[in-house]
Amino acid sequence: MDRFDAVVVGGGAAGLGAAYRMAENGLNVLLIERGENIGEKSVYGGRIYSWVFEEYVKGFRDAPIERWVRKERMTLLDEKESVSIEYSSDESCSFVANLTKFNRWLAERAEDAGALVISGIKVEDVKLNPAKIVADGDEIECDAVVIAEGVNPMLAMRLGLREDWKPEEVAVGVKEVFKLSEDEINSRFDVESDEGVANLFVGYPIFTHGGGFIYTNKDTVSAGVVVRVDSAMNNMIEVYDVVEKFRTHRDVAAFLKGGSMIEYSAHLVPEAGIKGIPNTLHKGNVMIAGDTAGFVLNRGFTIRGVDFAFYSGILAADSIKEAMDKGDVSSAGQIYEDKVRKSLILRELERFRKALDVLENTRFFDEYTRMMVGIMNGIFDVRKESNRLYDVVMDKTKGRKLRMVLDLLSAFRGL
Amino acid sequence: MKIAVCVKEIYNLEQVKIVRETREPILDVPKKLDDLSRNALEEAIKIREKLGGEIVAISAGSPELRKTIKEALAMGADRAAIVTDFTESSPESAALVLSRILEKDSYDLILLGDASSDDYSGQMASRVAETLNLPQITFVSEIREVSDGKITCVRDMDDYIEVVESDLPCVVSVTNEINEPRIPALKDILKASKKPVENFSLQDLGIEISRSYEIVENLAPAVDRKQEVIEGEAAEVAGKIAEIIGREV
Numbered sequence: 001m002d003r004f005d006a007v008v009v010g011g012g013a014a015g016l017g018a019a020y021r022m023a024e025n026g027l028n029v030l031l032i033e034r035g036e037n038i039g040e041k042s043v044y045g046g047r048i049y050s051w052v053f054e055e056y057v058k059g060f061r062d063a064p065i066e067r068w069v070r071k072e073r074m075t076l077l078d079e080k081e082s083v084s085i086e087y088s089s090d091e092s093c094s095f096v097a098n099l100t101k102f103n104r105w106l107a108e109r110a111e112d113a114g115a116l117v118i119s120g121i122k123v124e125d126v127k128l129n130p131a132k133i134v135a136d137g138d139e140i141e142c143d144a145v146v147i148a149e150g151v152n153p154m155l156a157m158r159l160g161l162r163e164d165w166k167p168e169e170v171a172v173g174v175k176e177v178f179k180l181s182e183d184e185i186n187s188r189f190d191v192e193s194d195e196g197v198a199n200l201f202v203g204y205p206i207f208t209h210g211g212g213f214i215y216t217n218k219d220t221v222s223a224g225v226v227v228r229v230d231s232a233m234n235n236m237i238e239v240y241d242v243v244e245k246f247r248t249h250r251d252v253a254a255f256l257k258g259g260s261m262i263e264y265s266a267h268l269v270p271e272a273g274i275k276g277i278p279n280t281l282h283k284g285n286v287m288i289a290g291d292t293a294g295f296v297l298n299r300g301f302t303i304r305g306v307d308f309a310f311y312s313g314i315l316a317a318d319s320i321k322e323a324m325d326k327g328d329v330s331s332a333g334q335i336y337e338d339k340v341r342k343s344l345i346l347r348e349l350e351r352f353r354k355a356l357d358v359l360e361n362t363r364f365f366d367e368y369t370r371m372m373v374g375i376m377n378g379i380f381d382v383r384k385e386s387n388r389l390y391d392v393v394m395d396k397t398k399g400r401k402l403r404m405v406l407d408l409l410s411a412f413r414g415l
Numbered sequence: 416m417k418i419a420v421c422v423k424e425i426y427n428l429e430q431v432k433i434v435r436e437t438r439e440p441i442l443d444v445p446k447k448l449d450d451l452s453r454n455a456l457e458e459a460i461k462i463r464e465k466l467g468g469e470i471v472a473i474s475a476g477s478p479e480l481r482k483t484i485k486e487a488l489a490m491g492a493d494r495a496a497i498v499t500d501f502t503e504s505s506p507e508s509a510a511l512v513l514s515r516i517l518e519k520d521s522y523d524l525i526l527l528g529d530a531s532s533d534d535y536s537g538q539m540a541s542r543v544a545e546t547l548n549l550p551q552i553t554f555v556s557e558i559r560e561v562s563d564g565k566i567t568c569v570r571d572m573d574d575y576i577e578v579v580e581s582d583l584p585c586v587v588s589v590t591n592e593i594n595e596p597r598i599p600a601l602k603d604i605l606k607a608s609k610k611p612v613e614n615f616s617l618q619d620l621g622i623e624i625s626r627s628y629e630i631v632e633n634l635a636p637a638v639d640r641k642q643e644v645i646e647g648e649a650a651e652v653a654g655k656i657a658e659i660i661g662r663e664v
Contacts, residue, residue, distance in 0.1 A: 037445040118604045136600035260435040
C-alpha cells in the first residue's frame with residue numbers, strides 16, 4: 001500500500017488549504033473527501049475574506065468569484081418595516097462565491113501542485129503512533145493526519161480531541177438560491193457586474209440569536225436565515241417556516257422577485273467563538289483544522305470562517321513541513337498547536353471574546369431592533385403633525401433607558 | 416482476452432437544476448461515468464477474472480474526462496485511451512472517434528452500455544460495429560460464455576429472450592440488468608492514479624467533426640401542477656387528500 005507524508009481528511013476550505021500548501025512544498029499528500037465530488041458537502045452563501053487566498057494561492061484572481069463585495073448593508077427588520085445602513089466603497093476585501101464551486105477550483109489547484117485528491121471515500125478511523133487512516137477496511141500510513149472534516153467532528157470526537165457541539169454552540173443556516181439575470185441583479189442592487197452586496201438582517205422573523213442574509217452572485221442571489229440551535233428549540237422556531245417568512249417579507253422579496261429557486265441547502269455553523277475551541281488541537285501527529293476546530297468568528301457585523309479554515313490548513317501544512325525539515329516529524333502536532341495559538345485566528349477569536357456575551361443578549365435581536373425601527377417610523381411617519389426627534393426617542397425608550405445605555409456600551413466595547 | 420470498454424462521461428443528472436420559469440437546465444455540475452458504462456465495465460472485469468487479459472477504457476469527451484476516466488480505472492480498467500477535445504458530440508461523430516481509437520489496437524471484445532442516461536440515443540454499439548465491420552449483439556442482459564473465439568449472449572427482448580452466438584471479435588452492448596457494478600474502494604482509487612492514460616486529440620486521429628443536425632432547444636418537460644393547498648388538522652387533511660386521490664385514480 002502507498003505511503004504518504006500526510007493525509008488530509010476532508011475537502012473543504014481547511015483541508016484544501018493543507019493539501020494545497022503541502023503539495024506546493026513538495027510533500028507527498030493525499031486528500032480524502034467523503035462527498036461524491038469535492039465541494040458537494042460545502043454549503044455557504046456567502047462572503048469570503050480574500051486576504052488568505054491573495055497571499056497563498058497562485059492565480060487566485062482566476063478563481064470562480066461571483067462578485068466582489070462593494071456594498072455592506074445591515075438591515076433591521078420588523079414585521080412590516082425595515083431600517084438599513086449601507087456602507088459602500090470602491091475597494092473590496094471580500095468576495096461572494098459559491099463554496100462548492102470555489103472548493104472545486106481549489107482542489108484543482110491542489111492537484112496541479114501535486115496533491116492526490118480523491119472523493120467519494122469515507123475515512124472511518126484515524127490512528128496514532130504511527131499516524132494512519134482507515135477507509136474501506138484498508139489502512140494508509142503517513143507521518144501526519146490533518147482532520148478537516150467540517151462541523152460534524154466524528155473523527156475528532158473519536159480521538160477525544162473535541163466534544164460534540166452543544167445546541168448553544170452551533171447555528172443552523174438555510175440557504176436558498178434564486179436565479180435572476182446578471183443585468184437584473186445589477187439594477188436591483190445598484191451595482192456593476194463585478195460588484196456585489198452583502199446584506200445581513202436582524203430581527204424578523206426570528207427575533208433571537210441569528211438573522212437573515214442576502215448575497216449577490218453573478219446571476220443568482222443567495223438568501224436565507226441562520227438560527228442558533230438552542231434558540232430555535234426554546235422558541236419553537238421551525239427553520240423552514242422562518243425561511244419562508246424571511247423570503248416573503250416585503251423588503252426581502254423585492255430583491256428576489258421573479259427569481260426561480262434553484263437550490264435549497266442547509267448546514268451547521270459553529271458559533272461559539274473562542275469558547276468553542278478545544279483545549280488541544282492535536283494528538284500526536286493528528287491535528288484538527290477549520291470548522292472541526294471551531295475557527296469561526298461572528299462579531300455581529302461580520303462572520304468569518306472560510307478564510308480562517310483555509311489559513312488553519314496552511315498552518316497545519318507548514319507545521320508538518322517544519323517538523324520534517326527539522327528531522328523530527330513527530331513534533332508536527334505540537335508545532336501546529338503553537339502556531340495556531342499564536343496565529344491571527346486565535347488572536348481574533350480572543351479579541352472578540354466579549355462579543356459572545358453581547359450577542360448572547362437577545363434584546364439586540366428583538367427589543368432594540370423594534371425600537372430602532374419604531375424611532376424611524378416616528379420620524380418619517382408624517383400625517384399632518386410631525387414628531388420631534390426628542391419626543392420620538394423618549395417615547396420609544398420609555399422605562400428602559402439605563403438598561404439600553406448599558407447594553408449599547410457593552411456592544412460598543414465587545415463588537 | 417483483450418477487452419475494450421467504451422465508456423461515456425455525462426453530467427451528474429441528479430445535480431442538474433432546472434430554471435422553473437424558462438425550463439432551461441443549469442449544467443454547471445460535475446461529470447461522472449454513465450451508469451450503463453459501469454455495467455459494461457463490470458462485465459469486462461468479470462470476464463477478465465475468469466479468462467485473464469487486459470481491459471482498456473475508451474472514451475471521448477471534454478477536458479474533464481481526464482478526471483472522469485479515473486472512475487473507470489478505479490473500477491478496474493487496466494489503462495485508458497481517450498480524446499478530451501471532443502465537446503461537440505453527436506452519435507455519428509462519437510462513433511467515429513471511438514472507432515478511430517479502437518482501430519489503434521486489436522481487441523477480442525468491445526463492450527458498451529446499451530445507451531447513456533443523458534441522450535439515450537442508443538446508437539453507439541451499432542455505429543461502432545458498422546464502422547469497424549464487426550458483428551454486434553445488442554440489449555445483452557447476460558453473457559453466458561466466452562471461449563474458443565466465440566461469445567454467447569442473452570438478448571432481452573422484453574417479451575422474450577434470444578440466445579445469440581457470435582465469433583470474436585464482436586461488439587456487445589449491455590443493459591442495466593446484466594450486473595451490479597462494483598464501487599471502487601480507496602486502494603482501487605489510489606491504484607487508478609498510476610494507471611496509464613493515453614490522451615489523443617481529434618487532430619491526432621485525423622477527424623473533423625461535422626454535424627448533420629442542430630439542437631434547437633433543450634428544455635425540461637412542462638409540468639402542470641394543480642397547486643392546491645390543503646390546510647387544517649392532520650386527520651382532516653389526510654381525509655381530503657384521500658378523497659382527491661380517490662377522485663383522480
